[in-house]
Amino acid sequence: MKTLSIEEYYQGILNGNRSMLSKSITLIESTNPNHHELSQALIEKCIPHSGLSYRIGISGVPGVGKSTFIEALGLFLIEKEQKKVAVLAIDPSSNKTGGSILGDKTRMNRLSVQENAFIRPSPSSGVLGGVARATRESIILCEAAGYDTILIETVGVGQSEIEVKEMVDFFLLLMLAGAGDELQGIKRGIMEIADAIVINKADGNNEVPAKNAAQDYKNALHLFPANENGWIPRVELCSAIEHRNIDQVWKIMDDYFRSMHANGFFENTRRNQSKFWLKHAIESQLSTLFYTHPQVKEQLKTIETEVVSGKLSPVKAASLLLELFKN
Amino acid sequence: MKTLSIEEYYQGILNGNRSMLSKSITLIESTNPNHHELSQALIEKCIPHSGLSYRIGISGVPGVGKSTFIEALGLFLIEKEQKKVAVLAIDPSSNKTGGSILGDKTRMNRLSVQENAFIRPSPSSGVLGGVARATRESIILCEAAGYDTILIETVGVGQSEIEVKEMVDFFLLLMLAGAGDELQGIKRGIMEIADAIVINKADGNNEVPAKNAAQDYKNALHLFPANENGWIPRVELCSAIEHRNIDQVWKIMDDYFRSMHANGFFENTRRNQSKFWLKHAIESQLSTLFYTHPQVKEQLKTIETEVVSGKLSPVKAASLLLELFKN
Numbered sequence: 001m002k003t004l005s006i007e008e009y010y011q012g013i014l015n016g017n018r019s020m021l022s023k024s025i026t027l028i029e030s031t032n033p034n035h036h037e038l039s040q041a042l043i044e045k046c047i048p049h050s051g052l053s054y055r056i057g058i059s060g061v062p063g064v065g066k067s068t069f070i071e072a073l074g075l076f077l078i079e080k081e082q083k084k085v086a087v088l089a090i091d092p093s094s095n096k097t098g099g100s101i102l103g104d105k106t107r108m109n110r111l112s113v114q115e116n117a118f119i120r121p122s123p124s125s126g127v128l129g130g131v132a133r134a135t136r137e138s139i140i141l142c143e144a145a146g147y148d149t150i151l152i153e154t155v156g157v158g159q160s161e162i163e164v165k166e167m168v169d170f171f172l173l174l175m176l177a178g179a180g181d182e183l184q185g186i187k188r189g190i191m192e193i194a195d196a197i198v199i200n201k202a203d204g205n206n207e208v209p210a211k212n213a214a215q216d217y218k219n220a221l222h223l224f225p226a227n228e229n230g231w232i233p234r235v236e237l238c239s240a241i242e243h244r245n246i247d248q249v250w251k252i253m254d255d256y257f258r259s260m261h262a263n264g265f266f267e268n269t270r271r272n273q274s275k276f277w278l279k280h281a282i283e284s285q286l287s288t289l290f291y292t293h294p295q296v297k298e299q300l301k302t303i304e305t306e307v308v309s310g311k312l313s314p315v316k317a318a319s320l321l322l323e324l325f326k327n
Numbered sequence: 328m329k330t331l332s333i334e335e336y337y338q339g340i341l342n343g344n345r346s347m348l349s350k351s352i353t354l355i356e357s358t359n360p361n362h363h364e365l366s367q368a369l370i371e372k373c374i375p376h377s378g379l380s381y382r383i384g385i386s387g388v389p390g391v392g393k394s395t396f397i398e399a400l401g402l403f404l405i406e407k408e409q410k411k412v413a414v415l416a417i418d419p420s421s422n423k424t425g426g427s428i429l430g431d432k433t434r435m436n437r438l439s440v441q442e443n444a445f446i447r448p449s450p451s452s453g454v455l456g457g458v459a460r461a462t463r464e465s466i467i468l469c470e471a472a473g474y475d476t477i478l479i480e481t482v483g484v485g486q487s488e489i490e491v492k493e494m495v496d497f498f499l500l501l502m503l504a505g506a507g508d509e510l511q512g513i514k515r516g517i518m519e520i521a522d523a524i525v526i527n528k529a530d531g532n533n534e535v536p537a538k539n540a541a542q543d544y545k546n547a548l549h550l551f552p553a554n555e556n557g558w559i560p561r562v563e564l565c566s567a568i569e570h571r572n573i574d575q576v577w578k579i580m581d582d583y584f585r586s587m588h589a590n591g592f593f594e595n596t597r598r599n600q601s602k603f604w605l606k607h608a609i610e611s612q613l614s615t616l617f618y619t620h621p622q623v624k625e626q627l628k629t630i631e632t633e634v635v636s637g638k639l640s641p642v643k644a645a646s647l648l649l650e651l652f653k654n
Binding site (some may be wrong): 040043044046048050053104106133136137140191192217219220223224268271273274275277278280282283284285286289290304307308310312313314315316317319320321322325326 | 367370371377378401460463464469476507518519526544546547550551598601602604605607608610611612613614616631634635637638639640641642643644645646647648649652653
């Protein structure tokens with residue numbers, strides 16, 4: 001990968017040059033340790049221009065219609081609300097399978113040709129410091145490039161939702177009617193972190209089951225404890241493919257942002273996002289330092305086996321490894 | 328605190344001497360770094376005698392009747408099932424308030440006088456390496472002392488449930504009828520990790536509301552995705568104060584353990600518990616090493632403020648701190 005000067009990346013981003021934004025994200029995602037310093041310096045420069053967006057996480061199992069929904073929402077926001085929309089994908093599993101949630105861009109071909117849209121698929125291979133790190137940093141760059149709505153797509157089956165929840169202002173969970181097999185892919189714990197549950201594919205013969213499902217979810221959410229910020233999660237129906245009710249889904253988010261600005265929780269969330277990010281950055285760097293330590297690497301497997309078989313206590317095992325690390 | 332020889336502690340535990348078990352746990356909970364080596368050696372010796380119990384987490388907000396429930400369950404298990412029952416409390420908040428969930432033992436005065444019961448309140452002050460660490464280790468000691476049922480009480484308002492979930496075989500959530508104010512204290516995400524929800528105080532005028540609540544929770548749990556181990560969480564009613572339906576609650580756990588032994592997930596859970604413990608022990612020791620580093624300590628607050636105000640990127644901030652740490 002040929003790198004440009006930091007000024008070139010920076011000016012390109014501030015001018016809203018999509019190709020330069022794309023190249024900058026590639027730099028951030030690079031596994032080459034030499035690119036790390038440059039990308040960090042770039043983020044440093046962009047931070048003062050960041051923060052002026054709504055960061056929205058969107059999750060759901062494969063088949064729920066995430067791409068269609070995001071395209072419909074993106075088009076609505078650009079056409080009716082005069083927004084600039086960036087779509088980022090986070091999918092840790094793609095590291096292993098080589099697959100990506102967004103896949104080829106053609107799945108959002110109407111959105112991708114919009115001047116006010118920027119679509120970035122999930123990195124298809126390992127990222128130094130993790131996909132979450134790269135996504136957090138990509139948000140900053142997109143904001144510096146003038147995008148005021150950042151949609152972060154995630155697949156709803158792993159730990160990634162919790163990480164995404166920590167980096168967004170609003171978390172939307174897409175569901176389907178028929179709480180059976182489709183649900184099996186959603187990891188337990190995801191439903192409770194949602195600020196809204198949207199039942200997609202509420203069209204044709206599916207409209208009645210979708211309405212029933214919505215009522216069921218409303219009843220279920222009612223049993224959940226309230227959020228600290230006073231927000232009661234809402235349930236809505238939509239048909240992304242028919243572009244129906246997308247305005248009502250947006251209205252939920254709009255209500256949410258208004259109410260969070262009014263009660264001060266918006267700023268609160270942002271401060272927490274920064275703190276989470278710092279905490280994760282420390283953990284990640286500390287953990288890399290530890291697990292790449294030559295002697296730790298050499299002994300870890302053996303020691304773990306002794307722990308699992310009950311021959312060694314985990315605390316003692318950790319102390320042994322820490323001793324190797326300190327030397 | 329006067330310490331004994333490791334042999335004295337060890338033999339006392341193996342002989343099921345409750346006073347010695349109690350002293351050993353005090354050693355584990357000690358904030359005196361000099362006790363650390365002795366307590367670790369003791370755990371090392373006890374590990375081969377551990378593991379032969381059911382580890383059960385019990386959570387619920389204050390007022391739900393946890394102590395009354397645990398006493399009723401404990402008495403049932405001792406009298407009808409010939410069990411030996413240890414009750415441990417985990418309550419990180421007690422570090423700050425000085426309060427303890429179990430409080431004075433008199434709250435379980437019928438259970439505490441049983442020969443086959445051991446009750447240990449939450450540590451009332453800071454514990455080196457955290458309360459979770461001490462609880463994990465206390466489980467080992469109780470098992471080595473012959474307790475075959477370990478009830479771990481937790482308060483249902485904090486992060487502690489997730490930690491408890493990782494150290495137990497079964498997680499029970501106590502609830503009350505009337506999904507209103509009582510629920511506000513339960514942290515979001517707790518309901519979804521429960522293997523059973525038990526509505527307590529299903530007595531007198533409260534019986535009908537409790538039945539309705541049980542039905543609501545059944546409907547809600549139905550919407551949750553299934554557990555990886557094939558277990559579908561159950562809902563039951565009981566009146567701990569009248570000792571009613573405690574046998575039915577135990578039947579759920581018994582069914583669970585049978586089915587987990589049959590499908591191999593019991594062993595699987597235990598291996599995961601060991602791995603979690605090792606991971607937490609490494610994280611905890613690494614984190615202590617980092618955050619107690621003199622230069623890190625000196626700079627952390629300033630750097631965090633710069634991050635939150637947007638002057639410095641979290642990743643750069645972490646790198647700066649890591650540089651201080653490495654030197």
